[in-house]
Amino acid sequence: MQGADTIQAEIKKICREHFGEADIIVRSPGRINLIGEHTDYNLGFVLPAAIDKAVYIAIRKRPDMEIHLFAANLNQSYHTAFGSLQPSPLQWPDFILGVADQLTKAGYALTGFDAVVMGDVPLGAGLSSSAAVECATVFALNELLELGLAKKEMVLMARKAENEFVGVQCGIMDPFASMFGKKGQVIKLDCRSLEYAYMPFEYDAISIVLFDTGVKHSLASSEYNLRRQECEAGVAIIQKKYPAVQHLRDAGIDMINDCLIGGNPLVYNRCKYVVEEIQRLQDACDDLVKHDLISFGKKMFETHDGLSRLYQVSCAEADALVTMVRRDAAVFGARMMGGGFGGCTINIVKKEKAQELINRVTKAYTEQFGQPLKTYEVSIADGTSLVM
Numbered sequence: 044m045q046g047a048d049t050i051q052a053e054i055k056k057i058c059r060e061h062f063g064e065a066d067i068i069v070r071s072p073g074r075i076n077l078i079g080e081h082t083d084y085n086l087g088f089v090l091p092a093a094i095d096k097a098v099y100i101a102i103r104k105r106p107d108m109e110i111h112l113f114a115a116n117l118n119q120s121y122h123t124a125f126g127s128l129q130p131s132p133l134q135w136p137d138f139i140l141g142v143a144d145q146l147t148k149a150g151y152a153l154t155g156f157d158a159v160v161m162g163d164v165p166l167g168a169g170l171s172s173s174a175a176v177e178c179a180t181v182f183a184l185n186e187l188l189e190l191g192l193a194k195k196e197m198v199l200m201a202r203k204a205e206n207e208f209v210g211v212q213c214g215i216m217d218p219f220a221s222m223f224g225k226k227g228q229v230i231k232l233d234c235r236s237l238e239y240a241y242m243p244f245e246y247d248a249i250s251i252v253l254f255d256t257g258v259k260h261s262l263a264s265s266e267y268n269l270r271r272q273e274c275e276a277g278v279a280i281i282q283k284k285y286p287a288v289q290h291l292r293d294a295g296i297d298m299i300n301d302c303l304i305g306g307n308p309l310v311y312n313r314c315k316y317v318v319e320e321i322q323r324l325q326d327a328c329d330d331l332v333k334h335d336l337i338s339f340g341k342k343m344f345e346t347h348d349g350l351s352r353l354y355q356v357s358c359a360e361a362d363a364l365v366t367m368v369r370r371d372a373a374v375f376g377a378r379m380m381g382g383g384f385g386g387c388t389i390n391i392v393k394k395e396k397a398q399e400l401i402n403r404v405t406k407a408y409t410e411q412f413g414q415p416l417k418t419y420e421v422s423i424a425d426g427t428s429l430v431m
């Protein structure tokens with residue numbers, strides 16, 4: 044695996060060879076989420092953090108209105124021009140073009156640019172490599188062209204790029220975590236007001252271990268959108284009796300029971316999970332204040348059970364990975380992470396036992412699913428920044 048310094052030196056060199064000397068280089072990390080899953084688009088809370096795996100973009104101004112891109116990890120080039128920004132068949136350019144498109148629509152005067160993108164955020168592992176590219180791009184263009192955007196505006200631009208240009212209806216968590224991450228801290232984000240607070244999550248004796256199922260089931264995006272609709276359907280019913288409820292964030296479990304029992308059981312289960320998860324996150328934050336990782340970890344397992352049974356966004360591989368660690372005394376908590384149907388599980392583990400656990404689970408996973416398990420030990424790192 045490459046270290047941050049190596050990637051930085053390499054991207055600089057690649058940019059020089061491909062396009063000429065980079066004007067600036069920006070780093071934007073992937074993210075984990077400790078607890079608070081599928082709560083962002085219900086305007087509840089999330090508890091993500093940026094990690095020490097990141098996307099880098101080396102960028103330089105062009106004298107014309109063209110955009111020339113090179114993805115170093117894929118060894119692929121793409122070019123287009125402002126005025127004809129369309130999603131590309133290669134897909135990866137869309138995260139960059141989508142941001143350029145949003146900035147243009149917002150009325151910013153842009154000029155053409157060359158950019159190399161490169162990084163070590165595993166693709167398709169649910170660590171938000173796409174949000175990392177979008178945040179890197181908007182941050183880089185903001186610096187390069189002196190657009191004067193504040194960080195929150197950049198986060199909103201990144202999300203709009205994903206929603207409108209890439210066409211994925213994700214929430215605010217991923218770009219927010221990438222942009223606002225802070226070393227050793229998780230971010231308690233209120234997804235309605237976008238107010239946030241950092242909470243320390245730095246323990247010498249703890250490792251954050253990710254087990255990558257290596258699968259991305261094709262259901263992921265259609266089921267994600269369906270969950271959003273099911274939550275909205277629940278809100279529409281609750282609203283008839285409690286007009287103040289605009290999102291599930293506003294509902295309590297009593298309202299869910301009052302209005303949704305006896306109706307569509309799927310809508311009831313989805314809404315019950317979300318309302319419980321929003322409360323669980325608040326309680327988990329109290330645990331963190333008390334440094335009670337045992338209680339925090341139990342809540343992670345509860346989240347997994349809710350995601351698996353009520354929200355039904357887990358999969359056999361993620362369920363198995365959680366089952367494999369559930370009774371291990373070295374594991375405080377574990378759960379599937381992100382949108383679901385694949386990606387990683389996140390495990391909070393006693394550091395001294397981490398390698399032993401990784402070995403055991405890797406063996407068991409390979410035996411059960413006939414494919415290797417990719418594992419990552421990550422640490423909590425700073426968010427998007429200029430590195431050169």
Ligand code: GLA
Nearest residue numbers: 080081213214215216381382
């Ligand atoms: C995906 C989305 C996020 C969030 C999670 C589930 O990662 O991009 O906005 O909704 O799923 O918590």
